[in-house]
Amino acid sequence: AQKITQTQPGMFVQEKEAVTLDCTYDTSDQSYGLFWYKQPSSGEMIFLIYQGSYDEQNATEGRYSLNFQKARKSANLVISASQLGDSAMYFCAMREGRGSWGKFQFGAGTQVVVTP
Amino acid sequence: DGGITQSPKYLFRKEGQNVTLSCEQNLNHDAMYWYRQDPGQGLRLIYYSQIVNDFQKGDIAEGYSVSREKKESFPLTVTSAQKNPTAFYLCASRPPGDYEQYFGPGTRLTVT
Numbered sequence: 001a002q003k004i005t006q007t008q009p010g011m012f013v014q015e016k017e018a019v020t021l022d023c024t025y026d027t028s029d030q031s032y033g034l035f036w037y038k039q040p041s042s043g044e045m046i047f048l049i050y051q052g053s054y055d056e057q058n059a060t061e062g063r064y065s066l067n068f069q070k071a072r073k074s075a076n077l078v079i080s081a082s083q084l085g086d087s088a089m090y091f092c093a094m095r096e097g098r099g100s101w102g103k104f105q106f107g108a109g110t111q112v113v114v115t116p
Numbered sequence: 117d118g119g120i121t122q123s124p125k126y127l128f129r130k131e132g133q134n135v136t137l138s139c140e141q142n143l144n145h146d147a148m149y150w151y152r153q154d155p156g157q158g159l160r161l162i163y164y165s166q167i168v169n170d171f172q173k174g175d176i177a178e179g180y181s182v183s184r185e186k187k188e189s190f191p192l193t194v195t196s197a198q199k200n201p202t203a204f205y206l207c208a209s210r211p212p213g214d215y216e217q218y219f220g221p222g223t224r225l226t227v228t
Contacts, residue, residue, distance in 0.1 A: 033214050035216055037219075042221075043206075043221065043222045043224075044219065044222070045206060045217075045219035047216040047217075047218075050214070050216055091159070095214075103161060103164065103174070104149070104161070104217060105161075106151075106158040108157055109157070109158050111156075
């Protein structure tokens with residue numbers, strides 16, 4: 001069963017605007033972590049932001065923020081003030097279980113294209 | 117410079133041949149992972165290793181094999197039993213605790 005769902009295969013956004021990428025997850029664990037990665041066309045995976053299941057505040061990292069709604073099991077990524085360099089594939093991932101050895105599950109990704 | 121290296125970046129093989137993809141890290145991480153990515157899709161876990169001389173199958177282990185003889189190295193062999201080996205392969209490592217995975221640059225394997 002799919003544990004991470006990203007329902008938006010692709011999105012266009014204008015430069016300087018904000019964009020929200022959707023991510024819902026499914027787990028019965030109480031302790032888990034949620035991650036967002038960016039993958040440019042070069043293929044490298046760039047870590048953006050992390051939210052722990054026990055974190056009460058939404059995570060923020062520069063222009064990235066994570067809108068964490070635990071009851072709805074959603075962890076949407078918000079990119080503010082989009083730049084042309086933000087054009088890439090974005091993946092939501094979840095690590096289940098506490099500690100070092102959790103497996104990660106990735107969503108199918110959302111392709112973002114930023115236009116001038 | 118600490119990081120993860122994967123070599124080569126591009127690899128071409130004939131069908132029926134085994135091929136080994138290299139993954140080395142100098143981050144002193146215990147956990148290492150191998151993922152497969154097909155065009156336009158997410159990452160699927162092939163194998164992962166928590167410590168030296170120990171590894172577990174991921175979701176799509178059939179047709180692949182790994183070894184973990186050293187902490188720094190986690191090579192992946194794509195065997196002739198793998199029906200559709202052409203893909204982008206990513207290696208990752210991770211420190212203990214609630215941290216993200218660190219990824220290598222990936223290897224694009226083409227089998228014809």
